[in-house]
Amino acid sequence: MHVRRSAGLLSRAAMTRTALVVLVLSAACLPPATAHSQPASRVSPDRIVIKDFGFSPKRLRVAPGTVVTVVNKDTDPHTVTASGSANFDTGRIVPGGSTRFTAPRTHGDYPYRCDFHPFMSGALTVG
Numbered sequence: 685m686h687v688r689r690s691a692g693l694l695s696r697a698a699m700t701r702t703a704l705v706v707l708v709l710s711a712a713c714l715p716p717a718t719a720h721s722q723p724a725s726r727v728s729p730d731r732i733v734i735k736d737f738g739f740s741p742k743r744l745r746v747a748p749g750t751v752v753t754v755v756n757k758d759t760d761p762h763t764v765t766a767s768g769s770a771n772f773d774t775g776r777i778v779p780g781g782s783t784r785f786t787a788p789r790t791h792g793d794y795p796y797r798c799d800f801h802p803f804m805s806g807a808l809t810v811g
């Protein structure tokens with residue numbers, strides 16, 4: 685039947701496309717070939733460190749719903765507070781302290797700032 689054959693072709697095409705996307709993504713996720721990759725980012729990939737009134741990394745990429753650890757290595761208290769429609773907020777993190785929050789479950793870019801120091805900004809990329 686004509687309709688069923690078309691559907692079969694379509695799903696084969698879709699499968700091929702999916703396989704290609706998986707291949708491309710796998711290649712993109714491979715660690716850099718240089719010997720200068722940072723060991724710290726491998727040990728704690730889902731972590732934001734606050735130091736010298738700045739967030740590191742400035743932009744963190746995580747999977748949806750990831751529990752992100754925030755470490756405050758400054759001598760002042762800080763927060764990680766979503767600037768946009770997202771509602772994550774660590775509240776006050778004392779100097780030397782750490783806390784965790786759950787990243788949004790929807791893919792997207794989520795800028796955040798410190799409630800006490802609005803000039804401190806960073807971004808969470810979920811996806």
Ligand SMILES: [Cu+2]
Pocket residue numbers: 761762763798799800801804
């Ligand atoms: Cu701050």
